[in-house]
Amino acid sequence: MNLSARLRNIPFWSWIWFILGALYFVLPLYATLDFSLRMERGVVGFKAYQSSFEDPEFLRTFGYSALIAVVTILASALLTIPTAYWIRLKLPQARRIVEFITLMPFVVPAIILVFGLIRIYSAPLTIPFTDIVLMPALTTFKFGTNILVVAGYMVLGLPYMYRSVDTGMRTVGVHTLTEAAQSLGANWYVIITQVILPNLRSALLSGALLTFAIVIGEVVLASFLGVPAFGPYLFLLGQHRAFEPAALSFTTFLMTWAAMGIIQLVTGGQGQASGAH
Amino acid sequence: MTHLALTNVSKLFGDFAAVRDFNLDVEKGEFVSFLGPSGCGKTTTLRMIGGFEIPSFGNILIDGEDITNKAPNQRNVGMVFQSYALFPNMTVAQNIGFGLRVRKESEANIADRIKEMLSIIHLEGKAHSYPYQLSGGQMQRVALARALAIRPEVLLLDEPLSALDAKIRVSLRAEIRGIQQRLGITAIYVTHDQEEALSLSDRIVVMNTGKIEQVGTPFEIYNFPKTRFVANFVGSLNTADAEVVDVQQGLLIADGVLFHTAEGTKGRSVGDKVKMAIRPERFSFASEQKKANVIDATIENITFLGAVVRIEVKIGNANFNMDTFNNPFLELPKIGSQTKVTCSREAVLVLDD
Numbered sequence: 001m002n003l004s005a006r007l008r009n010i011p012f013w014s015w016i017w018f019i020l021g022a023l024y025f026v027l028p029l030y031a032t033l034d035f036s037l038r039m040e041r042g043v044v045g046f047k048a049y050q051s052s053f054e055d056p057e058f059l060r061t062f063g064y065s066a067l068i069a070v071v072t073i074l075a076s077a078l079l080t081i082p083t084a085y086w087i088r089l090k091l092p093q094a095r096r097i098v099e100f101i102t103l104m105p106f107v108v109p110a111i112i113l114v115f116g117l118i119r120i121y122s123a124p125l126t127i128p129f130t131d132i133v134l135m136p137a138l139t140t141f142k143f144g145t146n147i148l149v150v151a152g153y154m155v156l157g158l159p160y161m162y163r164s165v166d167t168g169m170r171t172v173g174v175h176t177l178t179e180a181a182q183s184l185g186a187n188w189y190v191i192i193t194q195v196i197l198p199n200l201r202s203a204l205l206s207g208a209l210l211t212f213a214i215v216i217g218e219v220v221l222a223s224f225l226g227v228p229a230f231g232p233y234l235f236l237l238g239q240h241r242a243f244e245p246a247a248l249s250f251t252t253f254l255m256t257w258a259a260m261g262i263i264q265l266v267t268g269g270q271g272q273a274s275g276a277h
Numbered sequence: 278m279t280h281l282a283l284t285n286v287s288k289l290f291g292d293f294a295a296v297r298d299f300n301l302d303v304e305k306g307e308f309v310s311f312l313g314p315s316g317c318g319k320t321t322t323l324r325m326i327g328g329f330e331i332p333s334f335g336n337i338l339i340d341g342e343d344i345t346n347k348a349p350n351q352r353n354v355g356m357v358f359q360s361y362a363l364f365p366n367m368t369v370a371q372n373i374g375f376g377l378r379v380r381k382e383s384e385a386n387i388a389d390r391i392k393e394m395l396s397i398i399h400l401e402g403k404a405h406s407y408p409y410q411l412s413g414g415q416m417q418r419v420a421l422a423r424a425l426a427i428r429p430e431v432l433l434l435d436e437p438l439s440a441l442d443a444k445i446r447v448s449l450r451a452e453i454r455g456i457q458q459r460l461g462i463t464a465i466y467v468t469h470d471q472e473e474a475l476s477l478s479d480r481i482v483v484m485n486t487g488k489i490e491q492v493g494t495p496f497e498i499y500n501f502p503k504t505r506f507v508a509n510f511v512g513s514l515n516t517a518d519a520e521v522v523d524v525q526q527g528l529l530i531a532d533g534v535l536f537h538t539a540e541g542t543k544g545r546s547v548g549d550k551v552k553m554a555i556r557p558e559r560f561s562f563a564s565e566q567k568k569a570n571v572i573d574a575t576i577e578n579i580t581f582l583g584a585v586v587r588i589e590v591k592i593g594n595a596n597f598n599m600d601t602f603n604n605p606f607l608e609l610p611k612i613g614s615q616t617k618v619t620c621s622r623e624a625v626l627v628l629d630d
Contacts, residue, residue: 172365173360173362176358176360176362177362177364179327179329179349179356179358179362180356180358180362180363180364180420180423181364181375182328182329182348182349182350183327183328183349183350183352183354183355183356183424183433184350184355184375184376184379184423184424184427185350185351185353185376185379185380185427186350186375186376186379187350187379190379194375195364195366198366199364199365199366201366
C-alpha cells in the first residue's frame with residue numbers, strides 16, 4: 001500500500017485529533033519564533049539571536065553547563081551501567097528497590113535536594129566526637145561546589161539514565177549474551193567492552209542526551225549553589241529582556257530536536273537488531 | 278571411557294532442591310537428552326555442566342578432570358541457547374569467530390574455521406549479515422556454528438528449537454544430529470519435547486522433580502518405561518488399576534477383564550494391587566482368535582488424526598485408546614458397535630510408582 005492510500009485510510013476523527021495536537025505544540029512554538037524575530041520595530045530579522053550569541057555571558061554559562069553535563073553523563077554512566085548490569089545478572093530481586101530510588105527525583109523536588117546538599121556539605125565532615133576533618137565543606141570552594149552540582153544533576157538525571165540503560169539491557173538480553181560470551185571463553189573485560197557496551201550504544205545515547213537536556217535547562221539547583229549555569233542565565237535574562245530569551249528558547253528547542261534526530265540516526269539500525277529478538 | 282561424568286550432583290536454591298542426587302556417565306560422541314516437564318531440573322543440570330550454576334553437592338568431571346568449580350569461560354564447553362544469544366553488534370562471521378578471537382588464535386586460523394563452520398551450517402553467503410537480517414532457523418544455525426567453532430569438549434543445547442516453527446524444528450533437529458555425528462562431539466540436549474528427544478538421542482535421561490526417573494535409549498524409554506511418570510510423559514498411555522491374579526501365568530484383572538502380561542507379575546504376589554499400562558498403538562482389532570488378550574470392547578469414539586486414527590474403546594468399565602494407521606480403503610467401525618480387540622502379552626506393562 002502506498003503512502004497516499006495509507007493516509008486516506010486514517011479515520012476522519014484521527015485527523016482532527018492529530019491537527020488539534022499539532023496546533024497545541026506548534027502554535028506556541030511559532031509564536032516564540034515570530035516574537036524572537038521582531039526585536040526591531042517593523043523589521044523581521046535575527047537581531048535577538050545576534051544579540052544573544054554576542055553576549056559573553058551566554059557563551060560562558062552555556063560552556064559551563066555543557067561541561068557539567070558531560071561530566072554528569074560520564075559519572076552517571078559509570079554509576080548506572082555496572083548497577084543495572086549487576087542487577088540484571090546477579091541481583092534481580094533488587095530491581096524494585098533500585099527502580100524506586102530512580103523515581104525519587106519525580107517525587108522529591110529539586111529545591112529539597114539542593115537544601116539537603118547545602119545543609120550536609122556546608123560543614124566539614126569530621127570523625128564523630130573528634131575534630132579530625134575527613135572532608136572540607138564542599139560549598140566553600142569552587143571545585144567542591146561543582147562536585148555537588150554534578151552529584152545533584154546525577155540524581156535529577158537518574159530516572160532517564162538508569163531506565164534507558166536498563167531497558168537497553170533488557171532489549172538485548174544482556175544475561176544470555178553474557179553467558180554466551182562466557183561459554184566462548186571471554187573474561188569480564190572482553191564481555192563488557194566487546195559485547196555489552198557496543199549493544200548499549202543507543203540506550204546510552206538516549207540517556208545521555210536526556211541528561212544533557214535536563215542539565216542545560218536546570219535552574220533551581222544551579223541558582224542555590226551559585227554556579228554560572230545556563231539555566232539561571234536564561235531565567236535572569238527573561239526578567240530584564242523580552243526578545244533574547246525567546247530567541248534562546250527557540251535555539252534550545254532546535255538543539256533538542258537535533259539531539260533527538262541524532263538518536264534516531266544512530267539507533268535506527270540497532271532498533272531493528274533488537275526487534276529481531 | 279567416560280567423557281563427562283556427573284556424580285551425586287545436587288543443586289539447592291534455599292530450601293528448594295532443583296536437582297537431587299544426579300548421576301550420569303556420558304561417553305565421548307554420545308548425544309544425551311534431558312527430557313522432562315518444566316521445573317524438573319533439566320536446565321539447572323545443564324547450567325551446572327556449563328558452569329553457570331555451581332552444584333551444592335557432587336562433582337562434574339570431563340575426561341577425569343574435576344570442573345565442578347571452574348568458571349564457565351575456563352571449561353571449553355560450548356552452549357546453544359533457546360534465544361540464540363547472537364551478539365547483535367557482530368556479523369555472522371564475527372559471531373562465529375568470537376570464541377577463537379578470545380583464545381587469541383591467528384587471523385588465518387580464524388578465517389579458515391569461520392569458512393568451515395559456515396559451510397557446515399550451509400550459510401556461506403551470510404558471513405557479513407547481521408543477526409537481525411537472519412531468520413530464526415538461520416540464527417540458531419549460526420549459534421550452533423559459534424558454539425562448535427571453539428572445538429568444545431561438550432556441546433550443551435538448551436531447548437534450541439523451541440522458539441522455531443514446527444517445520445523448521447524438524448529439519449533443524451536432523452541437521453543438528455547430522456553435524457553432531459559428523460564431528461563426533463559429545464552433546465547434552467535439554468528439551469521438554471518427547472518427539473525431539475526420541476528422534477535425536479543416543480540416550481534419554483527422563484527427569485521429574487529434580488530426580489532422574491529413567492536413563493535409557495529412546496527404544497527402552499518408550500517401550501519399557503520403568504515408572505508411571507516415564508510411561509505417562511513419553512508417548513500416550515492407557516493406564517488402569519489392576520490386581521495380580523496368577524503370578525505363573527502373568528495374569529492381571531482390571532475392571533473385571535483378564536489381561537495376560539509377559540513379565541509384569543514377576544516378583545509380585547497374588548492379590549497385589551498394580552498399575553497396568555498399554556500403549557494405544559499396541560492394541561489392534563482381533564482378526565483371529567488368539568490365545569491371550571482377546572477382549573470384548575465397545576467402540577465409544579473415533580478421532581481422525583491424519584496418519585493415525587484414534588479409536589476409544591470401552592473395555593469392562595474403563596475406556597482405552599487404540600491407535601491404528603489410517604487406511605482410506607478400510608471401513609472404520611461404527612460408534613456403539615461391539616468388537617474384539619487384542620494386544621500382545623508384552624504390550625501389557627506393569628509400572629512402578
